[in-house]
Amino acid sequence: MAIKDSVTEQQIKEAAKKLFFKEGRFKATTQEIADAAGVNRTLVNYYFRSRDVLFDEVLKDAKAAMTNRLKSSVGEENIPFRVRIERFVDVMIENSFAYPYIDVYLVSRMNDDVNHQNDVLADIKKNEELKHFLKLIEDEMGKGTIEKMPPVQFLINLLSLLTYPVIIQPLFKKVLHFSDRQYQQMLKDRKEIILNLLLK
Template sequence: MSSRDTGTEQLIKNTAKHLFFAEGKLHATTQEIADAAGVNRTLVNYYFRSRDILFDQVFNEAQEDLFQTLDDVFESDMPFKEKIKNLISVFLKEAMQFPYRELFIITEMNRHDVINAKKARIQKVNTFLEEIQLEMDKGTIKTMNPRHFAINLFSLMAYPLVTAPLNRILFGMNDEDYSALMEERKQLIFEIIFL
């Protein structure tokens, strides 16, 4: 019985992630993935049997990676302001490397009508929302529904990255200039959300 070359399998998956998350080619074909990986399309089919299975594996891993990143921040014992500063830094760092990851996750959720909201995940988010409410009660952030605070925070971080190609054209910026702008944005977001 022959053994599978997990290096090739991982190469194909990593290439698909790069195409989807870094280049924004959310609907890349099996042939495009094979070409970018430098392998024969038959190998993609051998390891994943279909484009949908490859997409599902990439989606599941991306979703878990994103949740793990958020969990690491939400579950830390840092004071709230430090926690938010760390969240902004970590999120923007990853999003600058993979600006289309969240868009891919949302697209795949819509395509499959999937909401993978486990009870443990909901409890972690609720704990974070409780922390936000405590900060509002202290007067360090503007009073609002804590869900709005979380949505505003993620919007301030994600939107400029999802719209980066358009923004680069509108502002006449190259990739390096736009990356510098996003680095400046980390502090700006922090200053916007705290009173």
């Protein structure tokens, strides 16, 4: 039995992340993952037992990386609300460059898998950071820097403005004749538009 090597394991995971969430190839085979990682297919099975286990592992890693980036960017207590939203937008846009298909996968997975849907909903309900963020939104409405509405509506507006252009990008790029670079620049340009739409 070979000794597991963390470098090889990470190499396989990075290749899988690229195929699944950067290129949108959710049905990539174990052989395709092995080829992208430059390893033998038996090594993929040795490290992860199955393609589904690998998929779950790389999804967990990708979500954790974004969560950590969000915490480090917007987690400070004493920063102005506008700066907090600017940082949030920056992280979400950068994440969309790294993993443009992750939101598509999460939505399709929730539609197909009731257990996964319940797990996600349970995580959201016990998420203290989300509750804190909604309270900050409510406080800002009290100050008059945001139009008054249920705080969750503000959050939905913010996320919709950020995620919809990412989810629809394969279609938009074809319709608008945009290259990957042009589309990424358009997403970056949306930052000020989003801030001006949501904040007074």
